[in-house]
Amino acid sequence: xxxxEQDPGPLSVPEGAIVSLxxxxxxxxxxxxxxxxxxxxxxxxxLMYTYSSGNKEDGRFTAQVDKSSKYISLFIRDSQPSxxxxxxxxxxxxxxKLSFGAxxxxxxxx
Amino acid sequence: xxxxxxxxxxxxxxxxxxxxxxCSPMKGHSHVYWYRQLPEEGLKFMxxxxxxxxxxxxxxxxxxxxxxxxxxxxxxxxxxxxVRGDSAAYFCASxxxxxxxxxxxxxxRLLVL
Numbered sequence: 001x002x003x004x005e006q007d008p009g010p011l012s013v014p015e016g017a018i019v020s021l022x023x024x025x026x027x028x029x030x031x032x033x034x035x036x037x038x039x040x041x042x043x044x045x046x047l048m049y050t051y052s053s054g055n056k057e058d059g060r061f062t063a064q065v066d067k068s069s070k071y072i073s074l075f076i077r078d079s080q081p082s083x084x085x086x087x088x089x090x091x092x093x094x095x096x097k098l099s100f101g102a103x104x105x106x107x108x109x110x
Numbered sequence: 111x112x113x114x115x116x117x118x119x120x121x122x123x124x125x126x127x128x129x130x131x132x133c134s135p136m137k138g139h140s141h142v143y144w145y146r147q148l149p150e151e152g153l154k155f156m157x158x159x160x161x162x163x164x165x166x167x168x169x170x171x172x173x174x175x176x177x178x179x180x181x182x183x184x185x186x187x188x189x190x191x192x193v194r195g196d197s198a199a200y201f202c203a204s205x206x207x208x209x210x211x212x213x214x215x216x217x218x219r220l221l222v223l
Contacts, residue, residue, distance in 0.1 A: 043214040100152030
């Protein structure tokens with residue numbers, strides 16, 4: 001079993017729809033949770049960074065962490081074609097080693 | 111205000127050759143991390159370095175792979191005697207501290223023929 005599970009999709013939505021992404025994990029020691037966006041042939045770009053359980057909102061993006069269920073989510077409101085990318089969840093405990101999901105490929109259709 | 115820089119962006123090697131991947135961290139960042147991304151898989155941690163020190167190389171294969179971050183110049187990931195299974199995207203990240211946000215470079219895509 002992988003340490004971090006993420007549905008690879010692909011996920012295709014019309015412009016303006018809400019995109020819902022999620023990851024599950026098995027290591028209860030994880031405390032820091034991140035979402036990265038990766039455009040084709042580019043490096044991962046940090047979108048959201050949260051500590052422990054709870055919600056965090058930044059513009060059209062909302063990240064949720066439920067440590068009791070070992071489940072994290074990212075919601076993108078009013079999706080735009082420019083949001084088309086691969087979204088990677090990542091997490092770590094108190095050190096530096098990031099554990100990544102495989103990534104979900106999202107296409108927002110104009 | 112340049113971000114993390116990696117070169118080359120694409121590298122083609124024949125089996126048995128050596129591959130050298132370079133990473134220049136963001137200005138002010140002294141912590142460097144290397145990750146490997148295989149097709150359909152997430153990024154996997156390989157090694158963590160500070161200037162002139164390898165802190166953690168637990169994710170790096172014991173043979174053929176080595177990394178360094180000298181006092182002057184970029185961090186280098188070296189793969190000797192490459193095999194087809196080494197074909198992947200190699201990403202470098204840097205941070206200001208141990209638990210701080212890691213910022214990623216654009217990656218080097220290695221293809222072994």
